[in-house]
Amino acid sequence: MRLIVILVLVFFVAAGIVVGALNADLVGYDFAFARVQLPKGAALLAALVLGWLLGGLTAWLGVSLRQRRLQRQRRKDAGRKTAGA
Amino acid sequence: MMPWYALLPLAAVAFVLGWWASRRASARRSGAAVNELSSDYFRGLNYLLNEEQDKAIEVFLRLAEYNRDTVETHLALGNLFRRRGEVDRAIRLHQHLVSRPNLSEPMKTVALLELGEDYMRAGLLDRAEALFADLVAMNAHAPSALRHLIAIYQHERDWNKAIEHARRLEAMTGEDEAPMIAQFYCELAERSRQHGARVEARDYLEQAFRCQPDCVRAWMLTGRLHAEDGQHAEAVQAYEAAIGADIAFVPEILPPLLNSYACSQQMDRAERFLREMLERYHGISPVLALTRLYQQRDGQRAGVEFLTGQLRQRPSVRGLMALIDATMDRVEGEARENFLILRDLTRKLLEGQAMYRCSRCGFGAKAHHWQCPSCKSWSTIRPIHGVANE
Numbered sequence: 275m276r277l278i279v280i281l282v283l284v285f286f287v288a289a290g291i292v293v294g295a296l297n298a299d300l301v302g303y304d305f306a307f308a309r310v311q312l313p314k315g316a317a318l319l320a321a322l323v324l325g326w327l328l329g330g331l332t333a334w335l336g337v338s339l340r341q342r343r344l345q346r347q348r349r350k351d352a353g354r355k356t357a358g359a
Numbered sequence: 360m361m362p363w364y365a366l367l368p369l370a371a372v373a374f375v376l377g378w379w380a381s382r383r384a385s386a387r388r389s390g391a392a393v394n395e396l397s398s399d400y401f402r403g404l405n406y407l408l409n410e411e412q413d414k415a416i417e418v419f420l421r422l423a424e425y426n427r428d429t430v431e432t433h434l435a436l437g438n439l440f441r442r443r444g445e446v447d448r449a450i451r452l453h454q455h456l457v458s459r460p461n462l463s464e465p466m467k468t469v470a471l472l473e474l475g476e477d478y479m480r481a482g483l484l485d486r487a488e489a490l491f492a493d494l495v496a497m498n499a500h501a502p503s504a505l506r507h508l509i510a511i512y513q514h515e516r517d518w519n520k521a522i523e524h525a526r527r528l529e530a531m532t533g534e535d536e537a538p539m540i541a542q543f544y545c546e547l548a549e550r551s552r553q554h555g556a557r558v559e560a561r562d563y564l565e566q567a568f569r570c571q572p573d574c575v576r577a578w579m580l581t582g583r584l585h586a587e588d589g590q591h592a593e594a595v596q597a598y599e600a601a602i603g604a605d606i607a608f609v610p611e612i613l614p615p616l617l618n619s620y621a622c623s624q625q626m627d628r629a630e631r632f633l634r635e636m637l638e639r640y641h642g643i644s645p646v647l648a649l650t651r652l653y654q655q656r657d658g659q660r661a662g663v664e665f666l667t668g669q670l671r672q673r674p675s676v677r678g679l680m681a682l683i684d685a686t687m688d689r690v691e692g693e694a695r696e697n698f699l700i701l702r703d704l705t706r707k708l709l710e711g712q713a714m715y716r717c718s719r720c721g722f723g724a725k726a727h728h729w730q731c732p733s734c735k736s737w738s739t740i741r742p743i744h745g746v747a748n749e
Contacts, residue, residue, distance in 0.1 A: 321366040325373025332374075333381035353463045 446481040468499035518543045541571035542737040573604040591623035610644040643675040680705045
C-alpha cells in the first residue's frame with residue numbers, strides 16, 4: 275500500500291515538473307491593487323495549494339469548535355448531576 | 360493579461376478537496392482516541408474485577424495522563440492507592456485534586472471526603488477529624504463524614520463525642536443507632552466502674568437502658584456492680600435478665616451468675632435455672648455448670664453420670680475434657696496413662712480453637728469482645744457452636 279502511495283506521489287511530482295517546464299512563460303495577473311507576473315505553472319500550483327489549505331483550515335476549525343462546545347456542555351451536565359445527587 | 364479569477368474554479372476544487380481530507384483525518388483521529396480511551400477504561404475495569412490492582416493502577420494512570428481534566432479517573436486512582444496501602448500517594452493525589460482552582464464544588468467535597476479517608480488510613484486522625492468536621496458543617500456528604508467521625512472518636516475512646524455524633528447521624532438519616540449508642544454508654548459505665556465512680560456508672564447504665572432496654576452488656580454490668588457491692592440477689596436478677604435479653608451470651612454470663620447464686624445461697628434456684636437453660640440453649644456451658652453443681656451437692660459419681668448422659672445427646676470436646684478430669688481419680692495404671700494422653704490431646708485441640716466469631720465479618724477470636732476488632736461493629740461477636748467449641 276505504501277509503495278503504491280509513493281508511486282502515485284512520484285507520478286504527480288513528475289507531472290508537476292513536466293507541466294511547469296512546458297508552461298514556463300510568464301502571465302500577468304491584475305489584482306486591482308497590484309499587478310504580478312508569474313510563471314503559468316507556479317500560478318496553477320499556488321491556486322491549488324491555497325485552495326487546499328483554506329479548505330483544510332475551514333474543516334479543522336469547524337470540527338474543533340464543535341468539540342469544544344460539546345465538552346463544555348458535558349462538563350456543565352456532569353456538574354448539575356453531581357449537585358443533584 | 361489573464362484575469363486572476365480565471366484561477367478561481369481551480370482553487371475552489373482544491374478547497375473542497377482540502378476540506379474533505381481534513382474532515383476525514385480528524386474523524387479518524389477522534390475515533391481512534393475514543394477507541395483507545397474506552398478500551399483502556401475497560402481494561403482497567405477488568406484488572407480491578409480480577410483483583411489485579413497493580414495493573415489497574417497502571418492503566419488508570421495512563422488514562423489520567425491522557426485527560427488531566429477527568430476528576431473521576433483521579434478519584435478512582437486515589438481510591439486504589441489507598442486500598443493498596445500506598446496512602447502517601449493517595450494523599451498527594453487527593454490534595455492535588457482539592458487544590459485545583461476550576462474544580463466544581465460537588466467534586467471538591469468528594470475529593471475532601473476521600474482525603475479524609477486517606478488521613479484516617481494513615482493514622483493522621485486529627486487532620487481527618489478536621490476535614491470531616493468541615494464537611495459536616497458544609498452539609499456535604501454529612502452522613503459519611505459523621506460515620507467517619509464516630510469511628511475516629513471510637514478509636515480515641517472519646518465516648519461522649521461519639522454519642523453526640525451518633526445522635527446527629529440518627530437525626531440526619533433516620534437510621535436506628537440506639538444499639539451503638541447504648542454500647543458507648545456501657546463503655547462510659549465500665550470506665551467509671553474501674554475508677555470507682557459507681558453512682559456515675561449506674562447513671563450511664565440507665566442511659567444505656569433508655570437507648571436499648573434489652574442491652575445485654577448493660578444488664579451484665581448492672582449484675583457486676585451489684586455483685587461487687589455484695590448485693591448478690593440483685594446481681595442474680597440482672598444476670599438472668601441478661602440471658603433473657605440474648606441467650607447467645609450464656610457462656611459469658613454463667614460464671615458470674617453461678618458465683619452470685621452461691622453467694623446468695625440460692626443453689627435450688629440455680630439448678631432450676633440451669634435445667635431451663637438445658638432446654639433452651641444447645642451449647643455445653645449449662646451442662647458443665649450443672650455437672651459441677653451435682654458434683655458438689657450429690658458427689659462425684661452423680662456428676663459424672665449426668666455428664667455422660669448429656670454428652671451422648673450433645674457431643675463436645677469441652678465436655679469430654681470435663682469427663683476425663685472427673686474420672687481421672689478413679690483410674691489407675693495403664694488406663695490412667697492413656698487418660699493423661701487423651702487429656703493433653705483435648706487440651707491442645709481446644710487451645711488452637713477460636714471460641715467466638717463475628718457474625719458480620721467472620722473474624723475468629725479466643726476471647727469475647729463487645730466490638731469486633733476487625734470490622735468494628737458492636738455486639739456481633741458470638742460463641743461458636745460446634746463439637747470443639749460451645
